[in-house]
Amino acid sequence: MYTNDKDIKLPHDPETIVWKYLDLSKFVDLLLYRKLFMSRSDKFEDQYEGTFSEPTFEEIRKLSIDNPDFLDYYKTHRKNVVISSWHINEYESFAMWQIFTQKSEGLAIQSTLGRLQEALAPEKTYQQYIGEVNYIDYKKEYIPFENAFFPFLFKRKSFQYEREIRIITDATSHNLNIDNGLKIDVDISQLIEKIYIHPKSENWYKNLVIELVKRLGFDFTIEKSDLESDILI
Template sequence: MYLNNPNLKLPEDSTIVWKYLDLSKFLDLLMSQKLFMSRSDKFEDQYEGTFSEPTFEEIKKLSINNPEFLNFYKTRREKVTISSWHINEYESFAMWQIFTQNSEGLAIQSTIGRLQKALHPEANLNQYIGEVNYIDYKKEYIPFDDMFFPFLFKRKSFQYEREVRIISDVADDTIKINDGLKINVDINELIEKIYIHPKSENWYKNLVIQLVKQLGFDFTIEKSDLESDILI
């Protein structure tokens, strides 16, 4: 479900999104039919799930007589997991470079509507889909009247990511999360099309096609458009 708040941009269902990953992670997704969600405090960005300076100053004032209020927000990052997707009508050369380490990566193409339909409601999880807002953490305010808001804001230096997120909050405190957790998804709904790394060889594309078929799936698999033949 979407966060319904006028301060947040909500993408249309038809918005195209991408996830760039290596073959091993892709096969794990197909075989387990579960989507891996990274624990929010394990991201490379140390500001992940934190507040901007104006918001933090307000929270500190509210915590003067209630120190547990601030501690709650600090520990909450350990209970929130995230799956990141890239909004773009087309492939992104930069995303290939950042998220695939060699020529054997691939990209899942989907849409916001497909992500929404692919999620299976789970008793222990509160799940949302939201587009990330990029702000100046020294000047701009992050609302905290909803628990998910801190995870839908990032610093402006990350604008190139154009990120939309699936966010899962572990409501059941007995669940232990190490680096993250896996959630059940409808694979056929999640994946609309697969693109093979632009620098991969033909044998690699054929291998991916064969593996996908053996696992019982029938996705459209294409070579990246970034390495198409030059026409003169």
């Protein structure tokens, strides 16, 4: 279930193109179980994930002098927040292929912001929020904390190349012991508009992906990567 939050920044155009780059095993898991995996926020490579900038931390630290539970809440909260990351871009990204896929194998799901929102409708257990990540200087800039999702919608400027949109869930009220993440129900046909296969993949790999999609009962449009185009001289 997707829930809008007026405080969270998001592109206005529902046709905004978004991408998810992933390996074949994660792609098969998505199609086979028709569930979207969301990673626990404190398991991301960036150790600052879900934390505060220095100016904000100083303010929270002062507030927690008389209420130590205030700071402890933010530390434990990260374990209950799960995230699915998507990349905003009108075109394929060479950098995203390099970072999120191995060697010459992997896929990219192309979707739109509107499709993402609609694809979350089948999920009844967890509320989903979608927001665009803000990239700031953590030494100088302030992160507001009146909204519990804000710490997960800010990252350091070093990550600006990610141009990230996030699906976020706070599972605190469900009293779960989340390991690496959890899976949520999605409408796969709505979620995926097109599939792009790694530009450096061999023909056997491309055929494998095409056959897998077919055998699992889907008929997605599978595109040749634009980065694989022939050179014109």
